Amino acid sequence: MTAAPADTTAELQIDRPTVADGAALWRIARDSKVLDLNSSYSYLLWCRDFAATSAVARDGSGEPVGFVTGYLRPDRPRTLLVWQVAVDEAYRGRGLAAALLDALAVRASAEQRITAVETTITPGNTASERLFGAFAERHDADLEREVLFDAGLFPDGPHEPEVLYRIGPLSLSL
Structure with missing residues (x-):
């Protein structure tokens, strides 16, 4: 775990992840204790193949x-599907x-x-529900919800349903 800054997230830099960040992303996801943890290999691939649709926050030392x-949906290339969001414990609660x-x-x-932005959230994940x-x-956008994957579709044991959150239309600018 990294040490939190003294005041705010203002001194953090947000940019694209690199392959070298893959291990840290895996660790942050693992330590969240709420995300479905993917293999470390998948985080390395994600940082290589989907860096354009992902972001990383770095502390003052670049960690x-x-x-x-996220990724662009192949059948809806103007829709960003957000796969995972995670923040190191020391930096939570700061926006x-x-x-x-x-x-x-x-x-x-x-x-x-x-x-548009889409994500899936399991029922009861209030932090993600609030975030999205x-x-x-x-962004003054509509928010629609519907069950995307029912609990019975998951072959690896009990799993809550995944509810699709669709947000749009968006008109974002710098």
């Missing part, structure tokens, strides 16, 4: 302290997840011309 991973999500959405809007609800409000 990752939070991230958001960093919202800052990461906003920075990525603005960048993806400018570079990829996205008009507030994102929709900040």
Whole structure:
């Protein structure tokens, strides 16, 4: 775990992840204790293949302290699907997840011309529900919810349903 800054997230830098960040992203996801943890290999690939649709927050020494991973949906290339959002425990409660999500959405809007953001959230994940609800409000966008994957579809034991949050249309600018 990294040490938190004395005051705010103002001294953090948000940019694209690199392959060298993959291990830190895996650690942050693992330490969150709420995310479905993917293999370390998948975080390395994500940082290589989906850096344009992902973001990392770095502390003053350049170490990752939070991230958001996403991709453009193949059948809806103007929709950014947010896969995971995680913040190192020492940096939680400071608005960093919202800052990461906003920075990525603005960048993806400018570079990829996205008009919508989607994510899935399990029922009861109030932190994620608040994060994406507030994102929709900040950007004056509609928020629709529907079950995307029912619990019975998961082959690896009990799993809550995944509820799709669709936010849009978006009109983001720098």
